[in-house]
Amino acid sequence: MTRFNPTRLRAMIVKEIWALLRDPKSRMVLILPPLVQLLIFTFATTLDVKNVDIGLIDRSGGAHAQELVQRIQGSPQFRDVIALPSLRAMEEAIDEQRVIAALIIESDFDQTIARGEIARVGLVLDGRRSNAAQILAGYVNGIAMGYGAELRPEMARRSGGSEVTHWYNPSLDFKWFTLPSLVAIIVSVAGLAITSQAVARERELGTFDQLMVSPMRVHEILIGMMVPPMLVGMFNGVLFLVVAKFAFGVPFTGSFLLFLLAMFIYQLALIGMGLLVSSLSMTQQQAFLGSFVVTIPLMLLSGYAAPIDNMPDWLQVVTYADPIRYFLIIVQGLFLKAMPASVVFHQLWPMAIIAVISLVAAAWLFRARME
Amino acid sequence: MSGPATGPNVGIVARADGIVKDFGGEKPALGGVDILVASGKVTGLVGPDGAGKTTLIRILAGLMTPKQGTVDILGAAPAQRLDSIGYMPQRFGLYEDLTVRENLVLYAELRGLSKDAQEPVFKRLLEFTDLARFQRRPAGKLSGGMKQKLGLACALVSTPPLLLLDEPGVGVDPISRRELWAMVAELTREGIGVLWSTAYLDEAELCDSVYLLSEGELLFSGPPADLTGAIADRVISVTGFADRRRLALTRALDRDDVIDGTLQGRAIRLLIGAGHPVPDAAALDLGPETKVAPAPARFEDGFIEKLGGGPDGTSVLAASYREIPPSDAPAIEARALTRRFGEFVAARDVSFTVPRGQTFGLLGPNGAGKSTTFKMLCGLLTPTSGSGSVAGFDLRHSAAQARGALGYMAQKFSLYGDLSVGQNLDFFAGAYDLSGSDAREAIERVTEIFELGTHFRRNAGTLPLGFKQRLALACAVMHQPSVLFLDEPTSGVDPVMRREFWTHINGLVRRGVTVLVTTHFMDEAEYCDQVTLIYRSQQIASGPPDALKARAGELTGAADPTMEDAFIALIEASDADREEAEAA
Numbered sequence: 001m002t003r004f005n006p007t008r009l010r011a012m013i014v015k016e017i018w019a020l021l022r023d024p025k026s027r028m029v030l031i032l033p034p035l036v037q038l039l040i041f042t043f044a045t046t047l048d049v050k051n052v053d054i055g056l057i058d059r060s061g062g063a064h065a066q067e068l069v070q071r072i073q074g075s076p077q078f079r080d081v082i083a084l085p086s087l088r089a090m091e092e093a094i095d096e097q098r099v100i101a102a103l104i105i106e107s108d109f110d111q112t113i114a115r116g117e118i119a120r121v122g123l124v125l126d127g128r129r130s131n132a133a134q135i136l137a138g139y140v141n142g143i144a145m146g147y148g149a150e151l152r153p154e155m156a157r158r159s160g161g162s163e164v165t166h167w168y169n170p171s172l173d174f175k176w177f178t179l180p181s182l183v184a185i186i187v188s189v190a191g192l193a194i195t196s197q198a199v200a201r202e203r204e205l206g207t208f209d210q211l212m213v214s215p216m217r218v219h220e221i222l223i224g225m226m227v228p229p230m231l232v233g234m235f236n237g238v239l240f241l242v243v244a245k246f247a248f249g250v251p252f253t254g255s256f257l258l259f260l261l262a263m264f265i266y267q268l269a270l271i272g273m274g275l276l277v278s279s280l281s282m283t284q285q286q287a288f289l290g291s292f293v294v295t296i297p298l299m300l301l302s303g304y305a306a307p308i309d310n311m312p313d314w315l316q317v318v319t320y321a322d323p324i325r326y327f328l329i330i331v332q333g334l335f336l337k338a339m340p341a342s343v344v345f346h347q348l349w350p351m352a353i354i355a356v357i358s359l360v361a362a363a364w365l366f367r368a369r370m371e
Numbered sequence: 372m373s374g375p376a377t378g379p380n381v382g383i384v385a386r387a388d389g390i391v392k393d394f395g396g397e398k399p400a401l402g403g404v405d406i407l408v409a410s411g412k413v414t415g416l417v418g419p420d421g422a423g424k425t426t427l428i429r430i431l432a433g434l435m436t437p438k439q440g441t442v443d444i445l446g447a448a449p450a451q452r453l454d455s456i457g458y459m460p461q462r463f464g465l466y467e468d469l470t471v472r473e474n475l476v477l478y479a480e481l482r483g484l485s486k487d488a489q490e491p492v493f494k495r496l497l498e499f500t501d502l503a504r505f506q507r508r509p510a511g512k513l514s515g516g517m518k519q520k521l522g523l524a525c526a527l528v529s530t531p532p533l534l535l536l537d538e539p540g541v542g543v544d545p546i547s548r549r550e551l552w553a554m555v556a557e558l559t560r561e562g563i564g565v566l567w568s569t570a571y572l573d574e575a576e577l578c579d580s581v582y583l584l585s586e587g588e589l590l591f592s593g594p595p596a597d598l599t600g601a602i603a604d605r606v607i608s609v610t611g612f613a614d615r616r617r618l619a620l621t622r623a624l625d626r627d628d629v630i631d632g633t634l635q636g637r638a639i640r641l642l643i644g645a646g647h648p649v650p651d652a653a654a655l656d657l658g659p660e661t662k663v664a665p666a667p668a669r670f671e672d673g674f675i676e677k678l679g680g681g682p683d684g685t686s687v688l689a690a691s692y693r694e695i696p697p698s699d700a701p702a703i704e705a706r707a708l709t710r711r712f713g714e715f716v717a718a719r720d721v722s723f724t725v726p727r728g729q730t731f732g733l734l735g736p737n738g739a740g741k742s743t744t745f746k747m748l749c750g751l752l753t754p755t756s757g758s759g760s761v762a763g764f765d766l767r768h769s770a771a772q773a774r775g776a777l778g779y780m781a782q783k784f785s786l787y788g789d790l791s792v793g794q795n796l797d798f799f800a801g802a803y804d805l806s807g808s809d810a811r812e813a814i815e816r817v818t819e820i821f822e823l824g825t826h827f828r829r830n831a832g833t834l835p836l837g838f839k840q841r842l843a844l845a846c847a848v849m850h851q852p853s854v855l856f857l858d859e860p861t862s863g864v865d866p867v868m869r870r871e872f873w874t875h876i877n878g879l880v881r882r883g884v885t886v887l888v889t890t891h892f893m894d895e896a897e898y899c900d901q902v903t904l905i906y907r908s909q910q911i912a913s914g915p916p917d918a919l920k921a922r923a924g925e926l927t928g929a930a931d932p933t934m935e936d937a938f939i940a941l942i943e944a945s946d947a948d949r950e951e952a953e954a955a
């Protein structure tokens with residue numbers, strides 16, 4: 001008997017594909033829901049701040065103040081500038097979330113500018129919506145700086161200032177950022193969910209013993225169980241790429257072959273983790289909960305939800321074990337900045353190590369939990 | 372059909388007429404069933420799995436409403452009589468993490484029993500069930516028999532006039548089963564009307580009246596003696612035949628006047644069809660020494676006759692099976708197999724050898740260690756110490772080869788329910804290294820033998836029970852293994868299917884196949900050439916079934932003990948020995 005018996009391996013793969021396609025529960029999670037998720041999340045996870053109202057307390061009433069307010073009003077991010085009579089009124093407006101921020105222009109604003117000195121405005125932000133408020137502060141800051149630079153070009157040069165150009169995403173379209181990330185995230189959810197059911201399904205059906213008394217070897221069983229989620233994952237990955245490029249116009253500038261290779265290794269790492277969960281679970285319900293328990297931290301630690309640099313040092317170390325972290329970098333790079341092979345490989349090998357460790361651990365657990 | 376033995380409406384606690392229930396299958400689950408439960412009597416609801424027993428009990432308990440028909444519990448609908456119904460569902464309904472006592476308290480509170488009233492009731496029930504010693508043990512840690520007793524106790528916290536018991540004997544060894552029956556007999560003396568459902572046909576003979584259900588239809592109702600009485604002179608026991616016993620059975624079954632037959636140790640037991648004269652030794656033509664004696668009729672014989680008789684004796688499967696080459700080497704060997712789980716020894720020093728072409732039975736109560744031994748031999752468990760071999764392959768060093776040489780069939784239907792019959796066959800052909808034309812031929816062969824053709828594209832999970840059984844056997848023998856492992860293979864199937872199954876197995880054994888079977892069905896034990904009885908992790912008796920019965924006869928003084936009597940006598944003797952040893 002050879003190490004890889006093609007007859008047994010083929011039988012196992014075919015059986016696993018049928019099991020996936022004929023089980024109404026797993027058929028449900030295969031292709032349509034991930035695609036729907038991709039479309040919904042694309043619009044739901046917008047990072048732009050648009051059409052917001054901002055409050056204004058104008059104690060100056062001068063021409064420069066007027067000009068600044070008009071520039072804000074004219075900017076596409078803002079809908080209305082609501083004049084507020086007092087600090088008290090401003091508190092209420094922010095508290096009731098009628099405005100997300102309020103601009104306070106002091107009475108000496110115009111005089112200060114007229115004297116040729118640097119004038120300042122106050123900006124009160126709603127800290128409850130910190131993310132949107134910060135982005136908004138950036139907009140207001142930009143407008144104020146721009147106006148100041150016009151008035152006193154030499155001042156702007158002296159204080160340095162900066163010319164901002166957004167590389168790889170010149171028009172700062174949020175979809176260019178979210179879609180490639182979503183490819184990584186949604187493929188991981190589907191891959192883990194499908195794989196985690198594999199061993200648990202056999203246990204629950206009572207077919208596990210039947211399988212173990214056949215001449216089938218552990219590696220043949222595990223490879224058979226890996227093939228269907230791999231196929232589904234690769235298919236979904238390519239489908240998402242096509243949707244992102246042709247339906248949303250996100251440029252794919254990198255190598256398609258590199259994308260496939262990275263996707264393959266990414267899937268291996270995820271499937272290894274899914275098999276670990278599955279080997280530990282006695283029922284499909286446990287496996288489902290288990291995959292949920294794994295998926296959420298993997299997503300949160302990947303850098304998709306919050307930048308890894310902002311995490312405490314010890315947590316940053318933990319993120320090295322998260323395959324999504326590496327694939328996120330690859331997929332964003334391949335979409336937007338034609339990431340070259342050498343850089344891709346730099347992110348590939350950690351994923352390959354995770355794949356090897358998790359698959360070996362899954363095989364070991366599979367054997368150990370047999371009895 | 373004769374009515375039950377009770378007078379009209381006197382002492383009737385439950386009555387159902389013309390019950391029809393449909394779950395959208397091909398046949399209704401119940402197709403117009405009548406039943407009467409009398410107070411102070413045990414009414415048996417008997418039939419194989421899938422006959423509709425549970426559905427009928429749930430309708431009587433008010434948990435389900437029938438599509439047609441009326442139910443009357445003490446003169447009202449079940450929903451108005453919930454306080455009068457004690458119900459013990461099949462899967463216990465116990466809380467496994469709660470102790471014995473906590474379970475009782477819970478059920479007492481659910482029944483609205485006041486705190487003061489609880490204590491005397493618990494005392495009586497714990498005494499009655501002999502569970503007083505285990506009050507603090509979690510229910511999940513009890514044996515199958517003790518769980519059933521606790522379930523019964525929970526159903527009895529208030530003394531209901533009607534007690535519905537759904538298969539209380541399942542998963543319970545013969546000793547606990549006798550205790551349960553003794554408890555139920557005591558309850559009927561208090562005037563409770565008991566409905567006992569069971570798939571074990573020997574239990575039917577213990578009931579006052581019986582309703583025999585098969586595929587939703589009533590085949591018989593009345594006292595069990597009415598059914599057995601009708602065939603009383605047509606059951607014979609044949610001994611002293613020249614051939615080997617399996618061949619003799621095959622030849623007898625192939626006769627037109629024999630409608631059913633089983634092996635009984637060294638004897639064969641035959642049921643002669645109605646209208647045929649009972650053949651004598653000369654007519655049977657099984658050799659000059661043959662003796663024919665009348666044998667007591669059993670409920671199962673009556674059931675088989677109602678179902679139109681058992682299959683013929685010749686197995687088509689065996690006819691197309693390869694001949695296993697003769698060999699002096701044992702086909703299965705266990706050498707001091709021991710398995711520990713932590714401190715607990717699940718099997719200790721189990722040793723036996725099974726020569727080629729024999730059937731070997733592992734018997735024992737649940738949890739005694741027979742499954743552990745079985746699993747070690749088919750490679751599902753690694754022995755802590757000791758060794759074993761199957762078909763000449765050592766389990767430690769060539770486990771994969773050993774697995775390739777054996778066929779395995781488990782008690783629970785363990786094929787892929789979402790896959791079609793054909794896909795299941797494809798998979799198992801591949802799993803056993805059959806490819807290309809070999810696989811095609813094997814699949815065609817078993818499809819024809821087991822008549823699976825019409826169901827080929829159907830999901831295995833939706834097959835009728837009999838076809839599931841056939842498919843499971845088909846998958847196990849497709850690669851023509853020389854050794855077969857059967858784990859309670861015919862638990863809950865109707866007797867005709869069980870006959871068909873054993874006809875195949877007997878045919879294969881005659882071809883040289885070696886069979887290892889675990890069972891607590893005593894009539895399956897009778898098919899074995901040798902059995903070993905495992906109790907408290909150890910072998911307490913081994914030998915041919917007749918030798919075990921003879922030893923039980925010596926122990927108890929009974930004239931003609933059954934296999935079940937032998938089982939109980941040997942276990943009790945072992946308990947007595949151990950107590951003596953502990954006392955010394």
